Amino acid sequence: xxxxxxxGPRTKWWSRPSTDRDRPAGPEEDGAAATGVADASGTxxxxxxxxAGSTAGERLPHTTPDGDYTPAPPVAAPPPAADLxxxxxxxxxPPAAEPHVHRAQPLHAPDEYSTPPYGGPGPWxxxxxxxxxxxxxxxxTPVPPPYAGTDGHGTxAPPVAAxxxxxxxxxxxxxWPPPHTVAQQHPVPQPPGQIxxxxxxxxxxxxxxxxxxxLSHPGPGQGVDDVRPRKARRGTVLVGAALLALLAGGIxxxxxxxxxxxxxxxxxxxxxxxxxxxxxxxxxxxGIAASALPGVVxxxxxxxxxxxxxxxxxxxxxxxxxxxxxxxxxxGSNGDITVTFSGGESAAAEIxxxxxxxxxxxxxxTGVSGLTPLPLGNSDNxxxxxxxxxIGAPFDLSNTVTSGIISAKERPIxxxxxxxxxxxxxxxxxxxxxxxxxxxxxxxxxxxxxARVIGINSAIRAADSGSxxxxxxxxxxxxxxxxxxxxxxxxxxxxxxxxxxxxxxxxVTLDMEFTGDGAKVGGKAAGGASxxxxxxxxxxxxxxxxxxxxxxxxxxxxxGEELIVKIRAHRPGDRLGLVLTRGxxxxxxxxxxxxxxGT
Numbered sequence: 001x002x003x004x005x006x007x008g009p010r011t012k013w014w015s016r017p018s019t020d021r022d023r024p025a026g027p028e029e030d031g032a033a034a035t036g037v038a039d040a041s042g043t044x045x046x047x048x049x050x051x052a053g054s055t056a057g058e059r060l061p062h063t064t065p066d067g068d069y070t071p072a073p074p075v076a077a078p079p080p081a082a083d084l085x086x087x088x089x090x091x092x093x094p095p096a097a098e099p100h101v102h103r104a105q106p107l108h109a110p111d112e113y114s115t116p117p118y119g120g121p122g123p124w125x126x127x128x129x130x131x132x133x134x135x136x137x138x139x140x141t142p143v144p145p146p147y148a149g150t151d152g153h154g155t156x157a158p159p160v161a162a163x164x165x166x167x168x169x170x171x172x173x174x175x176w177p178p179p180h181t182v183a184q185q186h187p188v189p190q191p192p193g194q195i196x197x198x199x200x201x202x203x204x205x206x207x208x209x210x211x212x213x214x215l216s217h218p219g220p221g222q223g224v225d226d227v228r229p230r231k232a233r234r235g236t237v238l239v240g241a242a243l244l245a246l247l248a249g250g251i252x253x254x255x256x257x258x259x260x261x262x263x264x265x266x267x268x269x270x271x272x273x274x275x276x277x278x279x280x281x282x283x284x285x286x287g288i289a290a291s292a293l294p295g296v297v298x299x300x301x302x303x304x305x306x307x308x309x310x311x312x313x314x315x316x317x318x319x320x321x322x323x324x325x326x327x328x329x330x331x332g333s334n335g336d337i338t339v340t341f342s343g344g345e346s347a348a349a350e351i352x353x354x355x356x357x358x359x360x361x362x363x364x365x366t367g368v369s370g371l372t373p374l375p376l377g378n379s380d381n382x383x384x385x386x387x388x389x390x391i392g393a394p395f396d397l398s399n400t401v402t403s404g405i406i407s408a409k410e411r412p413i414x415x416x417x418x419x420x421x422x423x424x425x426x427x428x429x430x431x432x433x434x435x436x437x438x439x440x441x442x443x444x445x446x447x448x449x450x451a452r453v454i455g456i457n458s459a460i461r462a463a464d465s466g467s468x469x470x471x472x473x474x475x476x477x478x479x480x481x482x483x484x485x486x487x488x489x490x491x492x493x494x495x496x497x498x499x500x501x502x503x504x505x506x507x508v509t510l511d512m513e514f515t516g517d518g519a520k521v522g523g524k525a526a527g528g529a530s531x532x533x534x535x536x537x538x539x540x541x542x543x544x545x546x547x548x549x550x551x552x553x554x555x556x557x558x559x560g561e562e563l564i565v566k567i568r569a570h571r572p573g574d575r576l577g578l579v580l581t582r583g584x585x586x587x588x589x590x591x592x593x594x595x596x597x598g599t
Contacts (some may be wrong), residue, residue, distance in 0.1 A: 040054055043060045055245040146308070152360040270587050283449045288389045289401045291451040293342045295374040296444060297321060298393040299349070299363070301328055303335035311392035311444030311452065312339070312363070314373045315492060323443030324458055325354045325426075326416065328361045339365050342399050353495030357503055357568065359426035359458055359587040360414060360488055362495045368537035376454030379484035382406055382431060390435040390457055392478070393446030404435030404478075412565035413481055415459045427561065428570040430481035431455045437480035447483040455482030490571060507536020508543060510560040518581065519563035541591035544582065551579035569595065 047469035280286040295314045299321075301307055310327030314320070321339065327350055331337055337349040347365040350440045354361035386406045394400050411432045416424040433446060437457050446455035461479030493499045509531040514520040521538075523545050532538050543549075550557055552566040553576055570576065572595035581589050 003184055010489065104509075149521070153261045195405060223360045225438050232391045236291065242397060275550075277328065285389055285401070285403045288447060288449065288451045289391065292374060292389070292445065292447050293401075294372040294389055295401055296342055296391045296399070298340045298396075298398040299323060299327055299435050299443070300338045300340070301331045301335060303330040303332045305332075306330040309393060309440050310442045311440065311457070315362070315441075315496075318369065319368055320352065320496055321363050322456065322488065323348065323357050323361055323364065324358045324456065324572045325361045325365065327443045328354060328363060336361055340398065341362060341368075345494075353499040353501070355491055356424045356497065357426060357481070357500040357598050358487065358491045358501060359428065360456070360483065360491045360495070360501070362492055374447070375452045376447055376485055376489055377450075377454040379431065379454050379486045382409060382448070382484075384408060387449050388433055388435055388438055388454070389447050389451075390433065390441060391492045392437070392441035392457060394436075394438035394440040396440055400441075402436040404433050406431060406434035407479075409432050410569070412562045413459060414561050414565075426458075427565045427568050428481065428483050429487070429565045431484055432461070433480050433482060434478040435479070436476040438476050441480075449583070454485050456488050457482050482514050483570075486570060502572055502595045503597040503598050504567055504570050504574065505537070505596045506541075506543075506567060506576075506591060506596055508534035510563065512560050514548075514560065516548065517558055518550040519557050519560040521545055521549070537591045541578075541589045543578075543589070543591075544581065545581070547587075548581045549578055550581060552585075553577055 073391065107328050117448045130582060139256040160164050176456050229447070280290065282288070282291065289538040296312065299310045299312055301310070308327060308330050310323055312321040312323035312327070312389065315322050328337060334492060337351070339349045340346045345367050345368070347363045350510055352362040352364050368402050384406050387403065388406055389401060389403045391399070391401050409431055411430045413428050413430050415426045415428065431454070433455075435446070437460050439460075441457045442459075444457045445453040446457050457480060458483040460476060461481075489503045511520045511522040521543060524529050525533075530544060549563055555566060557563050557566060567576070570593055574593050575590055576593060577588065577590050581587070
């Protein structure tokens with residue numbers, strides 16, 4: 001039955017290349033035999049040889065009404081023989097008579113190279129889509145699973161059942177042979193009773209179709225793992241590793257800082273003794289300092305020309321404080337003096353009296369209660385080697401405590417003399433100590449083991465400038481000097497009572513340029529008068545000009561300064577025994593000391 005399609009020789013499907021184009025068409029390519037496709041009515045009449053034949057009213061196998069190709073349904077395989085072990089000899093079937101079907105001729109001669117008609121579509125096929133074929137693997141290359149069992153468009157091909165043909169030859173139901181098939185020259189014999197199987201993987205591989213994706217859309221096929229998710233996962237792993245490294249670094253840095261600051265991850269506790277009651281023996285340095293400190297004060301003096309810092313100590317509960325004259329001297333007549341107690345309280349003070357010859361002064365504070373006067377000792381009882389403690393404010397460091405011993409007694413020293421006229425020279429029969437005394441300690445107490453004052457720290461021997469009362473800024477070299485408290489007590493009492501101190505005198509003028517041993521009485525006094533004061537103690541005792549005094553109260557005198565120091569170590573009215581030399585002869589005499597007002 002002619003449905004308007006061309007009849008005649010069947011054209012080849014252009015998208016199915018074949019490697020054996022020159023092979024003559026056999027019964028499998030004719031289309032009239034071995035099709036196995038039902039007709040329009042759904043029935044497939046059997047033809048000779050057990051194959052369905054084509055009638056005049058049938059459509060061409062594997063085609064649709066508009067010329068497209070459709071896969072043929074699978075052909076059921078005939079049941080196997082009862083006994084597979086002994087196959088029956090296959091008799092060749094007589095060739096089936098193929099009825100002649102008149103086919104329409106194509107508009108042009110068929111292309112022996114199966115080239116699609118790009119000029120225009122023919123009546124047997126639609127216009128071909130734009131395709132981008134992928135490279136065909138070489139024969140024998142294993143095909144990945146996504147390509148196996150597909151029809152070239154990503155759709156799984158229906159299975160094809162293979163049935164052994166008569167004569168021991170195998171026939172394929174697919175009307176077109178697989179691409180790139182090569183005839184096997186040496187077939188492998190099959191065991192008896194075993195159905196031969198197709199071993200070539202190219203039977204199910206279509207190189208013209210990408211798996212699960214049309215050829216017009218290049219890229220990875222559907223169902224195939226994409227590379228991008230893997231890259232994303234790789235990036236996520238790298239980011240996570242970086243964050244983990246940063247976290248570990250931060251934790252490590254924190255632990256390192258803690259270890260560096262605290263010395264470890266655990267708290268280190270070293271053994272330590274507990275707190276004691278704080279008590280100390282009264283004769284220890286700590287006990288002496290605790291007892292004497294409340295009565296020691298620091299003085300800050302500001303004058304019109306200069307200022308200074310010194311130390312003093314409380315004499316009584318009325319507010320009298322004893323210190324050195326050179327400490328308060330910068331204040332002059334209208335300067336300011338501030339007294340700071342050991343507890344930190346401060347009060348203004350005024351000068352009661354002072355004496356440059358003894359280098360002592362008394363100041364007084366008012367409106368202050370709770371004062372702690374220091375007890376006074378007896379400097380005549382001091383022995384060399386006795387322990388002593390010096391308290392003061394060296395370089396304005398208040399409440400400084402140093403300790404040492406009495407290094408010597410009755411050490412004659414002179415200090416001052418900056419004015420040049422001798423009115424500011426101090427003559428001190430001092431106590432020498434190795435307790436460190438520095439500038440600022442002047443006026444402070446030197447106490448014994450019972451915290452009693454035995455001297456007033458007044459001068460130090462500096463390595464660069466000799467002895468002096470705070471004259472140099474060098475530190476202590478272990479040579480400090482203190483005014484004996486017996487002398488200080490008498491002068492302080494006179495300053496508090498009268499505002500002035502009296503000096504003991506013998507009534508002579510000494511030759512201070514004499515270089516021999518002893519103190520020489522001068523020839524003439526100032527203004528041409530006699531060197532021996534008429535009616536004075538020396539004149540009454542029989543001392544004359546030119547006599548050399550060598551001893552006072554049994555102590556050797558080597559200079560005029562020493563004689564003055566020895567005399568001022570006594571009170572006016574005291575009787576002194578002297579030894580002198582006159583004309584090469586040694587004479588002894590006794591005199592009573594006179595009195596003179598100090599400055």
